[in-house]
Amino acid sequence: MRGFKVVEARDANHAVALLAELAPSVKVLAGGTDLLVDFKHAPHAPEVVLDITRAEDLKGVSMTDAGLRIGALATHTDIMRSPLVRESLPALVDAAHTIGAVQTRNLGTLGGNLVTCVPSMDSGPTLVALEARVTVAGPGGRRELPLTEFFVGPRKTVLKPDELLVDIIIPKKNVGKPTDFLKFGLRKGQALALVNVASSLWVDPKKTFVEPRIALGAVAPTVIRAPEAEAYLEGKKITPEAMSEAGRIAAGEARPISDFRASAQYRRDLIAVLTRRTLENACARVQDVRPGGSK
Amino acid sequence: MTEVKMKLNGETRSASVPPETTLLKMLRESFNLTGAKLGCDVGDCGACTVLVDGMSVNACLMLANQVDGREVLTIEGLATVEYLHPVQEAFETFASLQCGFCGPGVIMSAKALLDENPDPTIPEIRDALSGNLCRCTGYTKMIEAIQDAARILRAKEHA
C-alpha cells in the first residue's frame, strides 16, 4: 500500500470535527474490507485515513423511541449475534450471514456496506424492505433520511466528503414485521449476489397482505423497491398465484444488466422466483413473530 | 511511524511501523511470525487469518494500528511447549493438510469456531471455513479433524 497518515477518532462528534478539518483528502476507515482492498489497487493513496473503528458510540444495536437502532460501525457478526435482531428481525441475520465469510463479517460493518453502495450489497434489500432510515452527521449537524434516498448510484451515496453515516434506524412500526431475504450467488461462500430480494409484510385477520414491501438488489444502479408489485399485493388475499404474479411484476420493474456473471434475462427470471419465495417465507414467519409497536 | 502495543500470543509486545502497514505485514516483518501467509491480499483466501480479541479476521485487511491495545493470537501462539492444540493434533493425525499453505489460516478459523461452538455440525464447520480457500484437499479431512478436535476439547471440558 502507498503511504498515508492515520488519524483516529474517539467518537462520532470527534470524527465529524476531524472530517470537517481534513475533507476532501480523507477517507474513512470502518471495517476496511473494501477500503483497504481499494487502496492496494488504487493509483493514488489518500493523504489521510480517518480511523473511526474506536468510536464506541457508532457501534451497537439498541431499541430507541424511534425504533431499532443499528450503529453504522456494527459489524455483520454483531448483527448476527444481537439477541434484539435475532428475535425481532431474523431476516437481517440471514442477510448478514450471506456477506463474505466469517473473517470479513467480523471486520466489515453495516455502515461500510451501505456507504460503499455497490448494487449487489447484501445488507441493502432487507433494510429497504423495512423502510429503514439513516442518520448522517456533518458540520451542520445531523439529518435523517430514508435509506432509499441515501443511495444515489453504483458506489455513490448522498454523503458529502465531510459527512459521516452514524446509524441505521428501522422504524418502530416495522420492528417485528415478518420479513425474508434471499440471495442467489454462484457459490454459497464469498460470492456476489446475481440477485438478492427481501420482502416484508403484515397479514391481517382476513388473510390479506398489508403493507407488503419488496426490495430488489443487484438489478438496478442501487437497491430499489418494486412499487407496482407492492401495490398489486396490497389488500390481496394470500394465495400462491398472487405471490407468483407479484414476482412477475417485480421482474418487470427491475433494470438488470447482462455481464459475465449472468444475463439480464436470467436475472429477471431470478427476481420472479426469489420474490415469490421471499413472500412465501415471510408469510410463513407470520406465526413466528409477535407484531411489535403500533401493530 | 505508528507505535503499536498489543498482547501478542500472550506476551505484551510492541512495534513501530509506518501507518499504512497492515497487521499481516507487521506480524510477518516486525515479529517474524510467518505462519499467517499472504495469499491474495484482498481478504478472499483466508491464508492470513489470525484472531483479534478472539475473533477471526483477515490480517491483510486490518491496519497494524487497529490492534493497538488488543489481543492478537497467531498460529505460533496456539501450541505450548508441551502440547499441540487439539486442532493441530487432529490436523496432523488426519493428514488434513497437503501443501500446508492454507493450514495456519484454517486452523485459526477452526479454533475460533470451537471457542464459540464446542459441538459444531458439518454445515457449521463448512460455513466457518468458507473464508479459507484450500486448493489441495477438498476440505473433507479438515472437517473430520475439526470434529475430532471438538470431541477432544469437549472431553477435556468435562474432565
Next chain:
Amino acid sequence: MNDKLRVTEKELTQEALRDPTEALRVPVVTPPVPYPIETLVPEVRQQTPAVGQRATRPDGRLHGLGQTRYIDDLTFPGMLHAKIKRAGIASALIKRIDTSEAEAMPGVMAVLTGREIPVNSFGPSLQDQPVLCDERVFHAGDGVAAVAAVTEQIALEALEKIKVEYEPLPAVLDPLEAMKDDAPKVHPPASNIYSHKIIKKGDLEKGFAESDHIFEARFSTQMVEHVPLEPHASIGMWDSNGRLTVYSSLGRITLGRTDIARTLRLPINRVHVVATIVGGNFGGKNEITQEPVVALLAKKTGRPVKAVYSRGEEFTSSTTRHPIIMDYKTGVSRDGRILARQVKLYLDGGAYCSWSETTLGKACILSPGPYNIENVEAEAFVIYTNKTVTGAMRGFGAPQVCFAYESHMDDIAKALGIDPLEIRLRNAFSEGSISPTGQVLHSVVVRESLERAAERYGWQESQS
C-alpha cells in the same frame, strides 16, 4: 486450553521496523518440535496396504504449527524486493524503454530490461519464451522490465515510472482464427501451429460406411488457472565465488536449474536451486518464471533479491490449463457399438509452448476414450495465440477430452434410447484391449469399476 497459551508476560522494549536483530529473533512462541521423519520404502512390486488406510504426512506437524518455511517466509540480510512490469498489451513491438526516472528513485537499487539477459529465452520443451520481452510483446502478461528496491512498495511505485513505448500489432486471440493462413503470426515467421499429432487405427471411411448412425458434436473448454495458495516466489543470491543460489517454489528442480543456467549462460554446476516446500503446484510450478530476473537483479546489486507474484500476476503471467475445441464424429451400430470415431482437437497454446507438446500428446492419445473402437483417427493441433501461456495442469489435457467424449457418449445413448451405463459397458476396454496407439492393455477394470459405481450409486433404481 487457553490458560496454557498464556506465557509469562514480559515487558519488552520498543522495536523498530526492520531492525536487523528482528530477523534473528525467534517467534513469540516457538514450540520445540521433534520432527520424526520415518520414510516407509515399499519393496518393488509388493502391494502396500495403502488403500483404505489413514496415512499421516511427515511434514504435517510443522504445517499445523505454521513453522513450515515457504519462500516468502525466508529473509536474508540486506534482501531486496523485485517487481516486474507487465506489458498490458497483447501484441506489440517495443520501441523504447525509459527506465531513468525509476532508477533515480530513492530506494531503487537496480532496474533490469530484456536486453541485459544473456540468453533471453526459456521453456521446458521449446525455448520460445523471453524472460523479459526485449523487442516484441507476445501477450499482455509478459514482463518488460523489472525493479529491485528496498521495499516491495518502492519497487511497485518504480514500475509506474518506467516508460515503455509500444507499436501495437494485430493480435490473434482465437485458435481457429490463428490457424488461417492470413492470420497474424504470434512468433513470425513461424507458423502459429507449433505442434501437431495424428493417431490412426483401422479404416475410418469403412467404419463410417458400416455405421447405422453418425453423430457429430463440438465441445469446448475454458482456460483454467491453478490458483496455488502460494504465489510463485523466488529468491536469488550470489556467493563470493560467483555461484548462484536460487530459492524457488518450483516443482521440477533439475529442469529449472538447466533453464536458469541456460538463460544466464552459466555452467550448470554454478547454479544451486533450493526448492523448499511448494505451497500448491498442480502443474503451474513446473517451469521457471522470474528466477533469471531475481538472479540478475541480485548480481547487479550484490544483494539477495526476492520476488513474489501478486495474485493478479498468477492469472496473467503464470501458465494455465489449455482451452480445447474438440470436434467429435462417431459412427455407431444400431445397438450402440462404436464402429468409427474421428476426433479433431484444437488446443489454444497461448503465447508460448511451455508444456503444450506433452498436453497435446496426452489429449490426443486419450481423446477416443476408454472404448474398443476399430477405426479411429485423432488429430490434434496446438496453436499460438496472443494470450496467457497454457501449460501443464493436472491431467495434461485428459480432463478436457474426457469431458468431451463422455458428453458425446451421453448424447449418443440418448439418441439411440440406450441406458448411458449400458452403452459404456458395451464399448468399454477389457483385459487385452488394444488402445488406438496399439498398446495392449492389462489390469483393465473399466467395466468392474463402472458396475460397482452403478451399484453403489443405485443407478438401476434411479432410472426406474
